[in-house]
Amino acid sequence: MKTYSIALIPGDGVGKDVTQAAWQVLRAAAKRGGFGLEGTNFPWSCAYYRKTGAMMPKDGIEILRKFDAIYLGSVGWPAEVPDAVSLHGLLLPIRKAFTQYANIRPHRLLPGVQGPLRSEGFDILCIRENTEGEYSGAGGRVHSGTGNEVAVETAIFTRVGVERIIRFGFEQARARRKKLASVTKSNAQKYSMVFWDEVTREVAKEYRDVEVSHYHIDAMAARMVMAPESLDVIVASNLFGDILTDLGAAIQGGLGFAASANINPDREAPSMFEPVHGSAPDIAHLGIANPIAAIWSGAMMLEHLGERNAAGEVMSAIESVTARGIGTIAGKDRTEAITQAVLAAITEGAEERS
Amino acid sequence: MKTYSIALIPGDGVGKDVTQAAWQVLRAAAKRGGFGLEGTNFPWSCAYYRKTGAMMPKDGIEILRKFDAIYLGSVGWPAEVPDAVSLHGLLLPIRKAFTQYANIRPHRLLPGVQGPLRSEGFDILCIRENTEGEYSGAGGRVHSGTGNEVAVETAIFTRVGVERIIRFGFEQARARRKKLASVTKSNAQKYSMVFWDEVTREVAKEYRDVEVSHYHIDAMAARMVMAPESLDVIVASNLFGDILTDLGAAIQGGLGFAASANINPDREAPSMFEPVHGSAPDIAHLGIANPIAAIWSGAMMLEHLGERNAAGEVMSAIESVTARGIGTIAGKDRTEAITQAVLAAITEGAEERS
Numbered sequence: 038m039k040t041y042s043i044a045l046i047p048g049d050g051v052g053k054d055v056t057q058a059a060w061q062v063l064r065a066a067a068k069r070g071g072f073g074l075e076g077t078n079f080p081w082s083c084a085y086y087r088k089t090g091a092m093m094p095k096d097g098i099e100i101l102r103k104f105d106a107i108y109l110g111s112v113g114w115p116a117e118v119p120d121a122v123s124l125h126g127l128l129l130p131i132r133k134a135f136t137q138y139a140n141i142r143p144h145r146l147l148p149g150v151q152g153p154l155r156s157e158g159f160d161i162l163c164i165r166e167n168t169e170g171e172y173s174g175a176g177g178r179v180h181s182g183t184g185n186e187v188a189v190e191t192a193i194f195t196r197v198g199v200e201r202i203i204r205f206g207f208e209q210a211r212a213r214r215k216k217l218a219s220v221t222k223s224n225a226q227k228y229s230m231v232f233w234d235e236v237t238r239e240v241a242k243e244y245r246d247v248e249v250s251h252y253h254i255d256a257m258a259a260r261m262v263m264a265p266e267s268l269d270v271i272v273a274s275n276l277f278g279d280i281l282t283d284l285g286a287a288i289q290g291g292l293g294f295a296a297s298a299n300i301n302p303d304r305e306a307p308s309m310f311e312p313v314h315g316s317a318p319d320i321a322h323l324g325i326a327n328p329i330a331a332i333w334s335g336a337m338m339l340e341h342l343g344e345r346n347a348a349g350e351v352m353s354a355i356e357s358v359t360a361r362g363i364g365t366i367a368g369k370d371r372t373e374a375i376t377q378a379v380l381a382a383i384t385e386g387a388e389e390r391s
Numbered sequence: 392m393k394t395y396s397i398a399l400i401p402g403d404g405v406g407k408d409v410t411q412a413a414w415q416v417l418r419a420a421a422k423r424g425g426f427g428l429e430g431t432n433f434p435w436s437c438a439y440y441r442k443t444g445a446m447m448p449k450d451g452i453e454i455l456r457k458f459d460a461i462y463l464g465s466v467g468w469p470a471e472v473p474d475a476v477s478l479h480g481l482l483l484p485i486r487k488a489f490t491q492y493a494n495i496r497p498h499r500l501l502p503g504v505q506g507p508l509r510s511e512g513f514d515i516l517c518i519r520e521n522t523e524g525e526y527s528g529a530g531g532r533v534h535s536g537t538g539n540e541v542a543v544e545t546a547i548f549t550r551v552g553v554e555r556i557i558r559f560g561f562e563q564a565r566a567r568r569k570k571l572a573s574v575t576k577s578n579a580q581k582y583s584m585v586f587w588d589e590v591t592r593e594v595a596k597e598y599r600d601v602e603v604s605h606y607h608i609d610a611m612a613a614r615m616v617m618a619p620e621s622l623d624v625i626v627a628s629n630l631f632g633d634i635l636t637d638l639g640a641a642i643q644g645g646l647g648f649a650a651s652a653n654i655n656p657d658r659e660a661p662s663m664f665e666p667v668h669g670s671a672p673d674i675a676h677l678g679i680a681n682p683i684a685a686i687w688s689g690a691m692m693l694e695h696l697g698e699r700n701a702a703g704e705v706m707s708a709i710e711s712v713t714a715r716g717i718g719t720i721a722g723k724d725r726t727e728a729i730t731q732a733v734l735a736a737i738t739e740g741a742e743e744r745s
């Protein structure tokens with residue numbers, strides 16, 4: 038039996054609750070699908086930091102490297118550990134170290150979920166550059182003699198980095214409705230964003246079957262709200278992708294429904310799967326976190342591992358559950374109830390098909 | 392009779408249509424209010440650039456400096472003149488040269504306007520830093536020997552620049568519902584945004600009557616869509632403010648309703664008023680551009696000039712017109728019809744009060 042080894046990092050707060058839920062569902066899907074999932078738990082988190090002084094051990098990256106995939110709940114505990122420590126000590130280094138340059142986030146309404154928009158018929162795939170750009174971490178603070186201190190932050194875009202994410206965007210668009218929207222702010226940022234536009238135009242020549250359009254980030258934010266059904270695949274920089282995917286989460290009903298995959302498309306290192314939501318310490322361990330985004334992220338992991346059928350079964354199960362109004366309203370259903378409903382739907386779905 | 396001198400820059404495309412409309416309304420309001428408005432037209436635009444090779448004359452800034460205010464329609468004609476020329480040759484230099492450091496944009500639904508959100512009861516004031524930050528224009532392109540070209544773009548924040556916009560935000564919040572939300576991305580941008588947070592915390596000590604909260608830009612974009620009614624005043628950097636105000640325009644029904652003021656709060660140079668929308672060359676001079684955002688921006692100008700009553704009259708006139716369903720749907724009513732309706736409402740309003 039084919040068995041995949043998964044590094045599980047539940048992290049902080051509700052990260053633990055939803056990872057546990059998602060893991061049960063993924064195991065059930067694996068059982069049905071005739072493959073194995075072997076999970077190894079890593080307690081790397083803010084609690085771990087408070088004990089050891091680091092978010093993960095020095096050889097954390099090397100430990101993770103040998104897994105087939107990484108599943109992350111959520112990290113961060115802002116009241117106790119600064120974000121600069123928690124995120125820059127775990128989440129962001131993993132994305133970079135494993136060249137998970139494509140952060141993929143699907144935005145559509147699950148059946149039964151009411152979003153904040155009147156519009157309901159949208160199906161957007163956001164592709165976010167995940168390793169460089171505005172998150173490069175380059176910058177500093179200069180104290181001037183006159184007291185007018187200066188802080189600078191430098192975004193760094195490389196041709197290799199931009200080209201590969203644009204190409205990835207085109208590939209995704211080709212597999213969908215063949216429309217790619219590239220997002221910049223080249224009317225105000227003359228170096229980074231003009232560069233991005235140039236590279237996009239070059240790569241576009243290889244994908245003449247895909248219709249490509251160029252938006253400024255402000256116009257795209259507006260469009261996602263005014264006419265989301267007009268969009269198919271969006272490709273954007275690290276920061277712009279971050280903003281647009283939270284907006285995408287909002288229009289799909291909230292962070293409880295926002296799944297994500299941090300993909301290394303070249304497969305020379307593991308990819309990482311995580312719900313977009315944070316650790317929400319205020320509702321941690323009350324048993325009321327919505328596990329849907331986590332389970333959906335798990336389905337993306339199965340898909341990436343090549344288990345398309347199982348991934349499809351998990352998605353169908355989620356959809357049949359939300360269609361019945363379970364897990365669609367924040368705080369209404371308990372984590373366990375939603376998880377059990379999804380598990381039952383997987384079993385039923387399998388029985389129907391047999 | 393007190394008379395204000397206004398520099399009118401209609402600009403490109405629909406900029407001309409809406410400036411003409413707004414100017415009629417402002418003159419009518421001035422007449423009722425017993426003050427004078429003297430407009431001087433400047434043809435600075437992309438058409439001007441094509442004739443002269445510059446968006447405005449060399450001494451353009453000096454010419455504008457002696458006016459009480461500047462009213463701008465819209466600039467840009469991307470098919471003919473690159474944005475880098477049109478915007479960096481006119482709009483952005485004016486904002487900087489006159490230290491119009493506060494870009495103010497109100498976001499609420501006018502009566503009769505249906506927005507894309509189910510939620511309708513919001514009233515947000517966005518304050519955007521308008522002179523530095525991510526729009527500093529610092530950066531460059533480096534060609535590496537290996538073919539991996541690099542583009543860098545440096546955001547520059549100064550203490551003076553951040554402090555004054557935060558203080559301005561607190562002042563606005565104090566005059567409203569006393570809630571200020573400061574927007575950064577300090578969990579990923581460790582220099583610029585951590586600096587902004589620090590300055591905010593310092594300035595907050597002077598405004599203990601105002602409740603201040605800190606959001607990351609991604610979370611704020613989501614909040615504006617999920618719970619806009621929870622927001623009062625937002626203060627953000629140049630780029631983040633740009634994004635949030637287009638989102639604000641979207642939730643208030645579109646760019647046809649989004650007004651803005653570029654304010655020099657110290658009044659040592661003129662402020663500039665402009666609708667947020669672009670020049671929309673495709674519908675220019677067809678007589679169908681919606682002048683409401685332009686007229687609203689004009690009301691903000693009257694307010695800034697100290698003519699509060701007249702500003703209030705213009706706003707009431709706009710609201711009585713949209714409440715009757717005029718100008719509320721893109722393309723339905725002609726520019727002239729909407730303008731005449733607003734003019735009539737100003738006259739009627741004045742008669743009711745007399």
Ligand SMILES: CC(C)[C@H](C(=O)O)[C@@H](O)C(=O)O
Nearest residue numbers: 124129279282313578579609
């Ligand atoms: C926590 C934060 C650094 C992170 C990001 O901005 O990348 C998060 O918002 C996300 O979208 O995954």
Ligand SMILES: CC(C)[C@H](C(=O)O)[C@@H](O)C(=O)O
Nearest residue numbers: 224225255478483633636667
């Ligand atoms: C045209 C562009 C440079 C401008 C900006 O980003 O400032 C516009 O989007 C705005 O919001 O006024």
